[in-house]
Amino acid sequence: MNLNKNKYDVVAIGSGPGGFTAAVRAVQLGAKKVAIVEKSLIGGTCLNCGCLPTKFLWQALKLRQKIQKSYKYGFKVDFKPVVFSDIFLKKDKNIANLRKGMKMILSSYNVDVIEGVASFKDKNNLMVSDDKGDNVLEIFANSIIVATGTSSSVVKGFAFDGNKIINSTDILNLKKIPKNMLVIGGGAIGIEMATIFSGFGCRITLVENKGCLLPNEDREISEEIKKNLIKQGVNVLVSCSDMLNNIDEYEKILIVTGRMPNNDLNFRKIGIKTNTKGFVKTNEFCQTSVSNIYAVGDIAGKSLLAYTAQSEGAIAAENTVKMNSASINDFVIPQVVFSMPQSSSVKVSNFLEYRDVIYGKFPFTASGRAFIENEREGFVKCAVDRSNKKPLAFWIVGAHSDELINTASQIIKSDIYHMSRESVFHPSFSESLFNAYEDAFDKCVELAKKKKNSIRTRF
């Protein structure tokens, strides 16, 4: 083994959105030798068992629903029974193609991909072991970017067995739709899995013990999601203590209660500090307590999202080239849950500090575009600072809200103090952002006048 060959300017551990972005960006900024160590598949959780495969399945479900409602356009369609394994095959093919694309990009930038499990020997040296646990390689790096991500949290009394008690990765490899399933965890993943599998015919019981779905989300949104899940046939249980009595009756039990850090890399030995939950502590430069080591994405525990991981990856890469040249500044981060229809939200980071906030709401039933696209469920809700009319937050339930929230996000992020009608195309769903904003001032022209004596609930 020639150790000289294994000397790098920058090494990223993990090839998910954070590590991938960090490695490519480091090359773009002039790093000569860059590598990624990956213990499993290129692309990490997001590509292989997270964002993308779930969105593929959601998309399939959505398309099926659109086909079933195509008579609204005068179409006559005979829909043959869905063979679930066919959908899964297509999913795997799509994901494999996307993985190929990522490999091609890494190769074009001459990023070495080292297969194996990395752990720290010291602050500049990593040991890489193979799947038997044998150390097979030692690599040196001036800067190291930890992007090892997270794994499914376990729940006391439920050991994952990959068969009956499964996690969010296992479920994406099922060969057929279970006849019924208990989903424990009413966060984004639980809601998405309940939506998808219920949509394809599985009887779902969804359990969340914090009193409501998405406990950190606006209550009106969370109630709307719950209402839609129930309409889709999901048995939603919140605040129940005895709901786990009859677990024998379920063919599968999916545990999606949270994520825990992949931190088994000898952090303590070399002085990388972690918080009480085991996530790596980082400063605004994405730097750990060891100055040449950065941590980005899930493992840094700031927000377990692919796109924040990408931002952090880019920031860390920049700092490996010129220390403290880039930092995390007041991130405005949209959140999306693929319920049916989708739901999303974005707000100024200090939203709770605002004291004089007014709210507007616009239902998609009143949107011309939603009407003709036959996507009339849901609404946009908008929070506005009364004193200066600045939009502070948007919440959306409805078709395309995963795209619309990005418009909202740019408004929230910017100096836009007054939304202008002419800057939004008609007829579009996006108009509803504007209409909800105007409704906060009782100035929406696309809603009937509210009755004078009706008490207007400010949500």
Next chain:
Amino acid sequence: MNLNKNKYDVVAIGSGPGGFTAAVRAVQLGAKKVAIVEKSLIGGTCLNCGCLPTKFLWQALKLRQKIQKSYKYGFKVDFKPVVFSDIFLKKDKNIANLRKGMKMILSSYNVDVIEGVASFKDKNNLMVSDDKGDNVLEIFANSIIVATGTSSSVVKGFAFDGNKIINSTDILNLKKIPKNMLVIGGGAIGIEMATIFSGFGCRITLVENKGCLLPNEDREISEEIKKNLIKQGVNVLVSCSDMLNNIDEYEKILIVTGRMPNNDLNFRKIGIKTNTKGFVKTNEFCQTSVSNIYAVGDIAGKSLLAYTAQSEGAIAAENTVKMNSASINDFVIPQVVFSMPQSSSVKVSNFLEYRDVIYGKFPFTASGRAFIENEREGFVKCAVDRSNKKPLAFWIVGAHSDELINTASQIIKSDIYHMSRESVFHPSFSESLFNAYEDAFDKCVELAKKKKNSIRTRF
């Protein structure tokens, strides 16, 4: 006839987006008696024979294409032959329902709807005549907002007969798909009609004599639209002088070369000035040369779009309540054409004044979301001010670009000088805006490195 009953604070002439918005907003701002005079159907061109019915048909076509490609999700579907008249019936039902919604809003605000054709008697009095041309009513108004819109322009040698030689209104009332059709005019309407009717089986020849489709649009966009139309089987002719020789062979000839102002209201008599094309001259307050009379939307000829009409309507309404209190400020206006896939653009109003502009481009084939949604055609192109990194313009061809352009529009409008990854959800189509932006600096991590010696065409 009791003339006292016909005295108003504000009267809008026309109930399209401009007049409708103006009337409702006037009430919202405190006007006590408000009316709209409408000579035809509530909602004007946009609702009845413009934006909305065409989008319904486009949506039907889009859905049919999605169904035809649903095997990409493992689905098996038997699609029965399309009965075109069924689609048209659904269209008419949708539009009728939307019209009902608009009437309900007007009624909730106590806006009187007066059916008939208005013309000026003097600067405060309107004569309203019935469809026989008899004057049936005189109404007085302190302020009058002209929102009479436009009609299809005629082309020399082609008189509309509602049968063979038709306009964009006639075509929406066809009972069946013609076997072939000549479309004269390669602007937005011509492209949309060619797309829709070709999609439903009509052999289309699309003719534009200005050298390219959408002559005022970025050339790369216009070429992409042309390419897609040709792929869809449309015979696209540009710069041809002899193309009109064989007009006998066409079952229908659709003339969509432009719009002319509906200005037959005695403007000259009362001193309302028009430009050489007959559009009403207005100042930044949407005020005509007669101080209590405003003009908004198409008739003012600024931009023939529903959403600018709405903005102008709101501005005019505000000025009727308090003169010169609202004005047209530096409009940023997205443009969308429903080709297949859609195309759109938005830019800073003084784009041509920028001297040091760099460009980035991101194809949807490289977007994970576009990949799994099986919508991989098209691209985002972005123009950036090199010196301060401010995004100056976006052009998009691709699925959802009618919504995405609204995100771009807010960025262009705002003080955003650097697009941030974390403010855009993953996986979404909107990410491609960010990727195109980063590509302008050769910093997109989702594209392979460009070969060093390849000459990069800066479009």
